[in-house]
Amino acid sequence: MNTVLIKNAKIVNEGKIVEGDVLIEDEFIVEIAESISPKSPNCKIIDAEGNYLIPGAIDDQVHFREPGLTHKGTIETESRAAVAGGITSFIEQPNTVPNAVTQEILEEKYQIAARTSYANYSFMMGGTNDNLEEILKTNPKNVAGLKLFLGSSTGDMLVDSSAALEKIFSSTKLLIAVHSEDETTVKENLEKYKLQFGDDIPVQYHPEIRSVEACYKSTVKVIELAKRTGARLHVFHISTAKELDLFTNKIPLEEKQITAEVCIHHLWFSDEDYATKGNLIKWNPAVKSADDRKALWAALLDDRIDVVATDHAPHTLEEKKQVYTKAPSGGPLVQHAVVAMFEAHHQGKISVEKIVEKMCHNPAKIFKIEKRGFIKEGFYADLVIVNAGLPWNVKKENIIAKCGWSPFEGYNFKSRISHTFVNGELVYQNFKVKDKKVGKRLLFETEL
Structure with a gap:
């Protein structure tokens, strides 16, 4: 024993x-x-x-890149980085290659993790405009939920058919997690800036392209749909002050049908950091203003926002160094998420008890994870x-993610x-x- x-x-x-x-x-x-x-x-x-x-943190949104994008990361390399950062369980997203939109492809990811993962794992089923039959085969006992991209991001998994969305929300009792940005708004904004700059758009315009309005418009729509159909909705990576009044703190978490997540980068960085960090802090949704960041902290503390996660999404430095329209969005965060929140504790922004609530207890409650997320x-x-009270400096030599860089490098x-x-x-x-x-x-x- x-x-x-x-x-x-x-x-x-x-x-x-x-x-x-x-x-x-x-x-x-x-x-x-x-x-x-x-x-x-x-x-x-x-x-x-x-x-x-503390209980091991449960990261409800990561992109570990396997299969198909393994030059960026693998389940093995990124789960190593996760446990080094105090994250003991992760829920990985379906926009790998091929996309996890059939039961067979989804199960292949579980088999890879069973052989190679240092941390506990679950993989979300992916939704498309036309895979409802596959979605309905998903076993809620051993799959965390369903992921829908309402705005395009890494991979080709956009769900943009209102009829398909209505059918999915009405048909499944799985928790539905969404990437919420309005695709039409984003495309129109992008074309406007491409006319001005071509492909080499200065990255500080990213929050104008992936705008507050794009986020708000999509989140209003998806919440209305969830309320109308009774679906269980979890909105990933909220990034704007405007969206926060759409969520409630008036009822206990266990009674919420609609919950919200914020990510480390939206709590840490603001649009002022594009000048020094450039594409390294290019995420979808975009890092926005200092006022948005302040509002996100307030909503986290008053329980309109329920979970802190990473959206860990590594790319190589070479990929990140490309011009704006070619540089992918996302970055590595699992190794530094817990200590970043403790840094906020040192700054007087949040208690240790609240960190544990948002990173350990609440993900376990929202996803109804068996026997994890608590010290019991x-x-x-x-x-x-x-x-x-043991300081350390983030440098290339101690970064564990396969991509070999971090937006916290030098901190x-x-x-x-x-x-x-x-x-x-x-x-x-x-x-x-x-x-x-x-x-x-x-x-x-x-x-x-």
Whole structure:
């Protein structure tokens, strides 16, 4: 039996921080108490005194690029980066090549992950204008949900037929997650700037092309559709202040039929950063104004926004260095997301308890993930030790994502992930990922 005892930790769980010990046996947390004595001479003891013990973060939106785009990243390389960043479970998106829009292609991704993933995994089924039959075959017990691109992004998965959307929303009880930008608005804006600049549009116009209005128009439409059909809707990567009044904090999360996510880059960067970061912070939806960023923080704290995620979407530096119209949108974030949120804690923006709520508890609740996202007896031992007072600098030598760069390069973080456990196994310790691909397929509580 694999037995680990974590002692003297500041245990962060369900809005409280309590000093104590956590005992792990094999895959599970078996005891949480003020003081626990080892029950076996083979028990590995880790003294976490002064450090936070948090549930492993659950990233509900990543793009790990396999199959078909593996020069950018693979499930193996990006899950390594994830566990180094304290993310122990991920939900990956269907715009790989081929797109995961049939049950056979979707299952192939699960088989790759079963062999190669360091973190726990689920893969979303992809929706198109004409694959409803395949969508309805999806098993909600072992697939996180359905992803729809209402605005085009990496890959060719745009769902732009109103009739198809209506049919999908009316027919499935799967959670529907959406990339919400109005395609017509984006295209019209792009053509306007191409007339002025050709292909070499200065990247600071990205938030004018992927505009506030493009986001708002699409989100209004999809929320109205969800309300009319009773569908369960989760809106990915909210980026504008204008969209926030479309979401509520008047009811408990468990009762919400419509939920929202914000990503690290929209909380961290603003349009002022395009001057120094250029295409490295080109995302869809775009990083927008400092006022939008401030409003996103307010909505995160007052619970109109439910989840913090990464939208980790690596591209090579060579790809990012191309002119605006050819440079792809997206960037690597899983390794630095948790410490970036702890940085915000150091700046007085958010409590550690709230970080855990938004990155660990709430994704587990929204997706109804079995036995993960909390530090509880009987739950899987997905655990992360965070030293909030051990600074480090992000540099090429310690970036783990395959693409080899980060928008945080050169930044000094005040907090460090010292240990990451996945299913009771210590998979990461102090800048070293151990060769333990112990990730499991996530399962979901469902009555369907």
